[in-house]
Amino acid sequence: MKPIRIGTRGSKLALFQAHHVADLLRQKGLATEIVIIETKGDQVLDVAISKIGSKGVFTEELENQLAENKIDIAVHSAKDLPSRLPEGFDIIAFTEREKANDVIISHKELPDLDSKEPLLLGTSSTRRIATLRYYYPHVRTTDIRGNLQTRIAKMENGVCDGLLLAYAGVHRMGYDALIRSDLSLDQFIPAVGQGCIGVEAHQSLAPQTKTAIHEAVNHTATAFCLQAERSFLRVLEGGCSIPAFALAVWEGSTLHIKGGLLQLEGKVRLYDSFQGSEKEAASMGIQLAESILAKGGDKLLKEIKQQLHE
Numbered sequence: 001m002k003p004i005r006i007g008t009r010g011s012k013l014a015l016f017q018a019h020h021v022a023d024l025l026r027q028k029g030l031a032t033e034i035v036i037i038e039t040k041g042d043q044v045l046d047v048a049i050s051k052i053g054s055k056g057v058f059t060e061e062l063e064n065q066l067a068e069n070k071i072d073i074a075v076h077s078a079k080d081l082p083s084r085l086p087e088g089f090d091i092i093a094f095t096e097r098e099k100a101n102d103v104i105i106s107h108k109e110l111p112d113l114d115s116k117e118p119l120l121l122g123t124s125s126t127r128r129i130a131t132l133r134y135y136y137p138h139v140r141t142t143d144i145r146g147n148l149q150t151r152i153a154k155m156e157n158g159v160c161d162g163l164l165l166a167y168a169g170v171h172r173m174g175y176d177a178l179i180r181s182d183l184s185l186d187q188f189i190p191a192v193g194q195g196c197i198g199v200e201a202h203q204s205l206a207p208q209t210k211t212a213i214h215e216a217v218n219h220t221a222t223a224f225c226l227q228a229e230r231s232f233l234r235v236l237e238g239g240c241s242i243p244a245f246a247l248a249v250w251e252g253s254t255l256h257i258k259g260g261l262l263q264l265e266g267k268v269r270l271y272d273s274f275q276g277s278e279k280e281a282a283s284m285g286i287q288l289a290e291s292i293l294a295k296g297g298d299k300l301l302k303e304i305k306q307q308l309h310e
Helices: 012-027 060-067 126-135 148-156 167-172 207-217 220-236 278-308
Strands: 004-008 032-036 073-077 089-094 102-105 119-122 139-142 162-166 179-182 197-202 244-251 254-262 269-276
Touching: 004 012, 004 060, 012 032, 012 073, 012 148, 012 167, 012 197, 012 207, 060 073, 060 197, 089 207, 089 220, 102 167, 119 148, 126 139, 126 244, 126 254, 148 162, 162 167, 167 179, 197 207, 220 244, 220 254, 220 278, 244 278, 254 278, 269 278
Parallel strands: 004 032, 004 073, 119 139, 119 162
Antiparallel strands: 073 197, 089 197, 102 162, 102 179, 244 254, 254 269
């Protein structure tokens, strides 16, 4: 078999993820080659993600390369993947999930969120901003883009007091010493797929290659969690700019999913949870989405989409 060509963005974190997948493949005796591709999300750094458009900001160029057979697989942060992939594309594997929670990092000591002391945090996530507005309205935010190293440099230059980020990226890049707060999974329920790496392929990839990659990379328990979370997001028709959140976890042989939707201003937070078996993973995500829509999420989604496109 020829080396498996792995398409990835060029940031240090994206390359870490690509090399992690390459390591899993090599452990099963498969040769690999890393191919770096620049995406729209990497090129446009002066505009919030929610304003660029939620679909394919970090995936479209990689998918073009997959369709043209210039790469065999594309490696993404699972939370960057749109809820519906273009026709002809599949996620063929999900890696074992890292800790899924959000953290606050800083180069200096920070007041506790509960202290009500002034605090300016950098983030470009509508979910994180809305969550702060709901639970900690005294905390201000500023939009901050770029790779992790660029964001940290901006923070150290005084753009903000701290950064609100996913633990997984901070940990993978070796910045654990900067973590000031490990945020609660009850309040800061993460974005769908946070902490997990997804492997995407085009339907033209040879079936035996696809099977070999799946067997080397896919973590079955995590894949069921992602199946539940992504079916939730699919019903909401949400991309990474919608302040939706969901997390599925295992307790013994029972799969639990909790999630919901926030108003951009943080005045409304819709929430529900369900549990079931692995066979019910997809239907639980759908149940959760339908419950949120029935609680007023349908009107809230229209309002959010209108605001984001203003």
